[in-house]
Amino acid sequence: MTSNAARAVSPPSANPSDTTERERLTAFHLRVTATTFGANFSDGYALGIIGAVLPVLGTTMHLSGLWQGLLGASALIGLFFGSILLGRVADAIGRQKLYLYNFALIAVASAAQFWAHTPLILFLLRxxxxxxxxxxYAVGPTLLSEFAPQRLRGVLLGSLTVLWTVGYVLANILGTYIPITDNAAHWLLASGALPALLVLVLRIGIPESPSWLATRGRAAEAAEIRRTHLGQTTATAEEAEAAAAEQPPTAGYRELFAHGQATKTWFGVIFYSAQVLPYFAIYTFMAQILSTLHVSDANTQNLVLNLALLLGGIIGLWPVQRMGRRPFTIWTFAILAVCLGAMALLNSASGWALMVPFIVYTFVMAGASNITQVYPPELFPTSLRGSGVGFLNGTSRVASAIGTFVLPVSLDQIGVGWSMGWMAAVLLLGTLVSLAWAPETRNTLTAEDWHH
Incomplete structure (x- = not known):
């Protein structure tokens, strides 16, 4: 990325009424937010439901440990390729087309899982x-960040993870309290098509990002979208697009590692990966972990943990908005590392004693995860945002897939104590990298952001 694209700038002079107008929350903002919420709900549900049905499928499909690991990680592997490949496409051709058509693909593949009775077919569909x-993941937060008022960007983007958690918790509760047979397992897998279809319908008619249009020299179209959908005056819309048009129209992946941007990119990769690796590993194999902890009433504890996950996500929205990105990230990493470290040290204690740090970990991790939807779009300018967000999501999914594949082997070979220990070390790495590199982006307005 060029230094001009990376450098934060002050906005052109504007009167208070213009600023108020740019900060107004409209019905259109709520619609874009709702459809992006729906996408995150679908993601959480899809990733949660496979963990819920794997114990049954392991028996009915005669799955080896390898196949269980592959099916648990299958959607995460797909997430990697989708984020990496299509984030760059979003910067090249625009956000809107991918924002619409990707959910047609998700809906069809989700429904087809009903007929997937071999591990290979199910793996390919996932x-x-x-x-x-x-x-x-590359396009949704990118488009929302480019439409959202700057003062609300943190809470709107952070809320995406809350909806992910709602979908994930719902999948876990269904898997816990519905008697799961082979047929029921396939119905649950296919039920992910319902929220995907709803998201697809609601996204019809959502326009292209005006910031992206302006970088392509289409300022008149961008200004019209601002007038029609955001309720801005002609003067305000044209002023905003003139600023956005100063950004370079295209940028390659190499610009993610150019001078002035590379540290932010590497921070994003390590921070995101360190957070989600233990998250996905632990919650995909929650039943096995609870069994290893010798908890007498695993269903009740599973419900308690899922409620802690949901409450943590909701309550965690406040500090994301109020504390700032940097301190929030550092403190949550540190608390999470301490919790898993405590589980590692207390591995020979009773199940109930181990549940205390586990519940605290779950609560804090849910809140901490909100930042993964807020930080990435704020680390990159318009010309790199789709590529950057896609790259961070893709690399984090490699970490997620590795953790999901390795944890069941780790639990079997070295036990719960050492397994919690190496995951605590991953979180400690995230703490140290955040201390060294985490930028504060809450109030940083780049050339293409100030007009929101």
Whole structure:
């Protein structure tokens, strides 16, 4: 990225009424937010439901440990390729097309899981689902960040993870309290098509990002979208697009590692990966972990943990908005590392004693995860945002897939104590990298952001 694109600038002079107008929350903002919420709900549900049905499928499909690991990681592998490949496409051709058509792909592949009675077919379908969701991880937060008022960007983007958690928790509760047979397992897998279809319908008619249009020299179209959908005056819309048009129209992946941008990119990769690796590993194999902890009433504890996950996500929205990105990230990493470290040291204690740090970890991790939707779009300018967000999501999914594949082997070979220990070390790495590199982006307005 060029230094001009990376450098934060002050906005052109504007009167207070213009600023108020740019900060107004409209019905259109709520619609874009709702459809992006729906995408994150679908993702959480898709990733949660496979963990819920794997114990049954392991028996009915005669799955080896290898196949269980592959099916658990399948959507995450697809997420990697979708994020990496289609994030760059979003910067090249625009956000809107991918924002619409990826959910047609997700809906079809989700429904087809009903007829997937071999591990290979199910694995391939979940790769496709993950590929479509990966596109949305690159495009959804990018488009929302480019439409959202700057003062509300943190809470709106952070809320995406809350909806992911709602989908994930719902999948876990269904898997816990519905008697799961082979037929019921396939119905649950296919039920992911319902929220995907709803998201697809609601996205019809959402326009292209005006910031992206302006970087392509289409300022008149961008200004018209601002007038029609955001309720801005002609003067305000044209002023905003003139600023956005100063950004370079295209940028390659190499610009993610150019002078002035490379540290932010590497921070994003390590921070995101360190957070989600233990998250996905632990919650995909929650039943096995609870069994290893010798908890007498695993269903009740599973419900308690899922409620802690949901409450943590909701309550965690406040500090994301109020504390700033840097301190929030550092403190949550540190608390999470301490919790898993405590589980490692207390591995020979009773199940209930181990549940205390586990519940605290779950609560804090849910809140900490909100930042993964806020930080990435703020680390990159318009010309790199789709590529950058896609790259961070893709690399984090590699970490997620590795953790999901390795944890069941780790639990079997070295036990719960050492397994919690190496995951605590991953979180400690995230703490140290955040201390060294985490930027504060809450109030930083780049050339293409100030007009929101």
């Amino acid at each position: 790769l496709v689902i993950g590929f479509g969701l990966g596109a949305d």
